[in-house]
Amino acid sequence: MTEPTPTAADAPLPSAPPVRNAEFKAALLLVLMFVLVSGSVLYLMYARGAFEATQQLVLLAEDSDGVVVGMDVTFSGFPVGRVRRIELGADGKARVVVDVPRSEAHWLRSTSIFTLERGLVGGAKLRAFTGIPDDPALPDGAARPLLVGDAGAEIPRLLAAAKELLQNLTALTGAESPLDLTLRNVQGVTGKLNGPAGAMGLIAGDDKNSQQLLARANALLLKTDSLIGNADSRVFGRGGIMTDAQATVVQLNALLADTRGSLKKLDAVLVEAQAVGANAKAATADLAPLRADVESNLRKVEQLVNEINRKWPFKREPEIKLP
Template sequence: MAEPQTEAPPVRNAELKAALLLVLMVVLIAGTAIYLLYARGAFEATQRLVLTADDSDGVGVGMDVTFAGFPVGRVQRIELGPDGKARVLVDVTKKDAHWLRTSSVFTLERGIVGGAKLRAFSGLPADPPLPDGATRELLVGDVGAEIPRLLSAARDLLQNLNDLTAAESALQASLKNVQGMTERLNGPGGAMGFLAGDEKKAQQLLQNANSLIVKADSLIANADKQVFGKKGVMTDTQAAVVQLNGLLADARVSLKKMDAVLAEAQAVGANARIATQDLGALRADVDTNLRKIEQLINEINRKWPFKRDTEIKVP
């Protein structure tokens, strides 16, 4: 016979434990949500920045606004303004707001591969900080939009190249003219024939040039004869140089005589200087005797009994 099955004993306080488990799960979920919000800066102090553009293609809510590669703000909302332009509302954290200045530039870059990027650039850090609620224009740079223009420019360039290399183009005509000039330069007349334009004229020019060369040779020979001949200018110049040397020799003799006269004059001057020194000594002796005589006369006048007193006494 089969043994009768025994029932498991009931769990004590099962409802309380289930309630505690549910509360713990709710607390964990709420803590995780709060942590995620905190990690994403939901509780940080922010200021509002409004960026306006013609269209908001590529911009999404939650997109970061970067400065030097670091996120300083986040797109919170995108709306259409009354002027028909897109308004991108960005929340910038207070701790990073000092990087944005009144002269800052904001750009939206749309690449061929990857999503769009919002970037901020501050060229003058000394400018005042960007105020709360400021509105700035968003400069859009779309690489894909430049492709049609580049293709059009490349097509125009290829067309210009085709026009230049065509059979009836100006470049081909210039090359033909250069080829013709080269053939004429290599012809019998050479450069002279090219300049004259005709072979007969080139021969005449050569003959005239030869006659001019002959005349120039004759002129040079006559000039050589007149300058270096027996009765030429050089002969007369040599004679003049000889005469000049004679005159210089006479001048040297005269200068020697003058030196002798000057030496005698110096000797006479020395004798006169010695005599002047003797006269000075004699003058000193005479002055001494005169002073002695003056002293003797003063002494006689002092001792003379009938000497009148010329002094006037004031009462």
């Protein structure tokens, strides 16, 4: 068995075989890469709406702080436009040029409102609001004011208002403030109300005046009680006005009963006079005593009524209706 002949260390390596059509393959690779890059660029441009028909909208604002190129203009949370450029107008106002796709332009109307909201956290947001969808469509190249709402700008105003509020609160609750004096007066009034004189001491002032006022009030109450007792005994006691009135009413009832009996007799006589025409003269003779009897009863009733008017002080013009 023969051993292989050792190769020298400095001997050159064998060269690789040449690649067939290397120039063609390299050119084909370059063309393929160019097509891929161009396709990606075209797709990105299509995705960004570069080939879509758009109309222009100009938003006017005092400043464009927070607005960047490429920012979306949203309507109900969906993008309906994109900021294409920001420029400074001749009047010193910022002009935000927005491209609105034709397919989304129907959401924007001539009465739409555009706002720029700057929050404490996060970037600014461009929003569109349309109150009446039936209004005329927004024309191409229309310029609309941009309402800016900056939450950070309100912080200094809130701090100033809070500082003023704290100063007013400190002045209100100070040692010699009107509130402190009012509370002291209320405490003094409460102390007087809880004192021996009570509300009377509060009204009278010092203790001496309150004692005099209490004494006068007690004397007045005693007089009032005595007057009420005398009036009660005079009106409702034995021999009083009510007792006399009750006796008078009893007498009046008796007289009225007599009068009713006389009138019933008179009715009977009249009926008999109408039934018996031949005895009219006798019936007429019977009517005279009855008439005298009725007149006598009526005079008694009149006297009794006068007596009631004299004794009864609550009704000056009593009216008694006879049956």
